Amino acid sequence: MSEQSNISQLSAQDAQFLYIQSATNLTHVMAVYIYDPSTAPGGKVRFKDIIEHMRKRMDISPMFKRKLYRLPMDIDHPYWVKDEHFDLEAHISHGRLPEPGDWRQFCIHVARHHSKPLDMTRPLWDMYVVEGLDNIPGYAKGSYAILTRIHHSTIDGVSGAHFFAAISDKDAKGTPAIPLPEGRPAAVDLPTVAEILSRAVNSTVSSPVKLAQALLKFTPALISTAQQSLKGGEDQTASGVPQTRFNGPVTPNKVFDAVTFDLEELKKMRLKVSDATINDVVLAICSGALRHYLTKHKELPEESLVAVAPVNARSRSGDDATPGNNISAMTIKIWSNIVDPVERLEAIKDTTRETKAAKSGLSARIMTDLTKHIPGVTMASVARILTDERFAPKMSNLMISNVPGPQIQLYMNGAKLTHQYGLAPLAHGMGLFIATPSYNGTISFSIISDRKMMPDVEFFRECLQRAFDELREAKPNAAARRPKKAAVAPKKPQTPKDGSVMYRRVAKKPRTVAPKAIGGSTPKVK
Missing domain, CATH: 3.30.559.10 (Chloramphenicol acetyltransferase-like domain)
Structure with missing residues (x-):
């Protein structure tokens, strides 16, 4: 602006x-x-x-x-x-x-x-x-x-x-x-x-300086991330993003299908794993569906599939009404190689929590910040290269977007809104998008893909239903079943006879230790 x-x-x-x-x-x-x-x-x-x-x-x-x-x-x-x-x-x-x-x-x-x-x-x-x-x-x-x-x-x-x-x-x-x-x-x-000319010249001249300043700001984090990558962190795989049918060039012909679930059911599912979120449950259902779909076609990779999940970068100051984009993204494993639905949800929960605070979230913030300082002519030229099917990078296998919607009954012209779905763009190298808008106590899993990549989109809808049913019927993990200890209420201050204020010592809460990443007790895969 x-x-x-x-x-x-x-x-x-x-x-x-x-x-x-x-x-x-x-x-x-x-x-x-x-x-x-x-x-x-x-x-x-x-x-x-x-x-x-x-x-x-x-x-x-x-x-x-x-x-x-x-x-x-x-x-x-x-x-x-x-x-x-x-x-x-x-x-x-x-x-x-x-x-x-x-x-x-x-x-x-x-x-x-x-x-x-x-x-x-x-x-x-x-x-x-x-x-x-x-x-x-x-x-x-x-x-x-x-x-x-x-x-x-x-x-x-x-x-x-x-x-x-x-x-x-x-x-x-x-x-x-x-x-x-x-x-x-x-x-x-x-x-x-x-x-126009003044702005264009200013953008072209000042962009290299601003770009360098942005790079310097992120240099310590970049070095730390590079060191972790060289050490071969636990979330690294030999091939990075596994190759699937969704990682090819897309055509102009899209397919769509959808299935709607009760949002309360997803809220119950997240209680099967301690500290899991609705977004974790969404990822787990999508992961289970992809596992069933690719297994049916004998194409399930040994490595976990990787998804891109958009992240809202807007402040809490009420700027939702502002048109335009203010989003980032995180790239995460969705553990499609784990058989048990609850173990899969737990692995996703651990991964999303780490990703939001670690390098994938960092890379998204870096790219969001750096693109502000790239001249329009440069960005347009690079975009044309990256969108060419010969050069499109394989960043993930699919995109999963979960945008919460209004949880009240809405109308237009007196007519009652009963269902809501969402469709989003595809890209070369990423030919599957699952959008999950929620509305008035329901959440719809909207499937958007390429007709050549997913000619049987109705079967994938059935896979989503199957993954939903499996997670709903699964037993919660041991930590989720264990009753939580009641919080120790702080004691009221006592006033000694001399008038000074003295507090009784309150037992400290046990330090929360993040659960071990997958590897300590190896989950069943394939």
């Missing part, structure tokens, strides 16, 4: 999602919302009602009416400018699910829409209303879907969740779910040629 309020330039992190986009590597995200109109006035919602609702909510975010202005040869990061020809109805379309209107047809319809590029000459979002969802188990008769696509340069998972809450209502009467902003977003204007 510039010093002048009417000029808005993309950050380096936002811009990189533009630079890495290609015909086979689209970088928009898509949310799928299912509505039951039985709660709406008259039990029906018309297409024009949806348009008028969005017209009233246009001022909640500047992203709705601004478009990109890219510079020649990407000499600097692009700017946001006002779309003088903005037409709301050009961004909202309408269709109907083909017969027989079942779940399989719906998944195909969703995948095809996700596989189409956005119009990059207009504001980078659109909505597609789909009717005819009458033969899908769990959906009320008359239900319809709204498929909302937004380019990743505009929004990340956290700001996307805030955007959705802002266009939703907390009751069927139309009361906004969150307070709407007063007034309209500040208009964004095209900078002058002099301003």
Whole structure:
């Protein structure tokens, strides 16, 4: 963001999602919302009602009416400018699910829409209303879907969740779910040629100095990480990321499927291992599903699969509403080579805790910081190389994203929101993405992959269900079964006769020792 309020330039992190986009590597995200109109006035919602609702909510975010202005040869990061020809109805379309209107047809319809590029000459979002969802188990008769696509340069998972809450209502009467902003977003204007050139030159000249300063700041941590790598740390494998069917070039043709679970069940599962989190349970279910899937195809590697998990880098100061990206990531083993589901969850818990504080979290922070100081023309050139299928690095086997959503019932136009799914970009060398948005006591595991890599996506959905059932039925580990000792309450201070304050000694709590990493008691693998 510039010093002048009417000029808005993309950050380096936002811009990189533009630079890495290609015909086979689209970088928009898509949310799928299912509505039951039985709660709406008259039990029906018309297409024009949806348009008028969005017209009233246009001022909640500047992203709705601004478009990109890219510079020649990407000499600097692009700017946001006002779309003088903005037409709301050009961004909202309408269709109907083909017969027989079942779940399989719906998944195909969703995948095809996700596989189409956005119009990059207009504001980078659109909505597609789909009717005819009458033969899908769990959906009320008359239900319809709204498929909302937004380019990743505009929004990340956290700001996307805030955007959705802002266009939703907390009751069927139309009361906004969150307070709407007063007034309209500040208009964004095209900078002058002099301003563009000045910024581009300044960025190119100052970037090497800032880059060097950032490298110096991280030098001690980099040296420590290098020393650990040379020693061959316990989490190192000979091949790093194992080769799987998901580590090849992706095509423009995507597949989608999903399964929804009760969030309370996942909360119970995390109690099977001491200090495990919901995110650990999500990773464990995905790991178990991949184990079943690859075993069926006789492709399960001996080493653990590796996943990239996005990490919210926003502060707690309430900047969720700010458009754009503020994310980091961690790369972790998901222990797909462990047979027992509880042992797998425990290993994941230990690994995520170590990773957040150790080198994988460090590398993510380094990359996030360093990209701020790379000139636009350099970043664009490097991005084109890295997104070429011949040079794409094998950083992981898949990506797993867990973004908590609103845990209250939401509405739009009086229609009740019943289900929610999420789709995200793939990349050469990483052709599987599992998004797990939660909403109103449920969590949906959304599968996005390439049609060639996963032609049997419905079987992988069954594997997720099987992994969920196994972890739910498994017995907790010994530490989780052991009752916790009651905390020793501190004694109240006593006042001796001389008036001085004296405290009784309170027994110290035993020092918590991190459980041994896998290796002390070797879990059963393969």
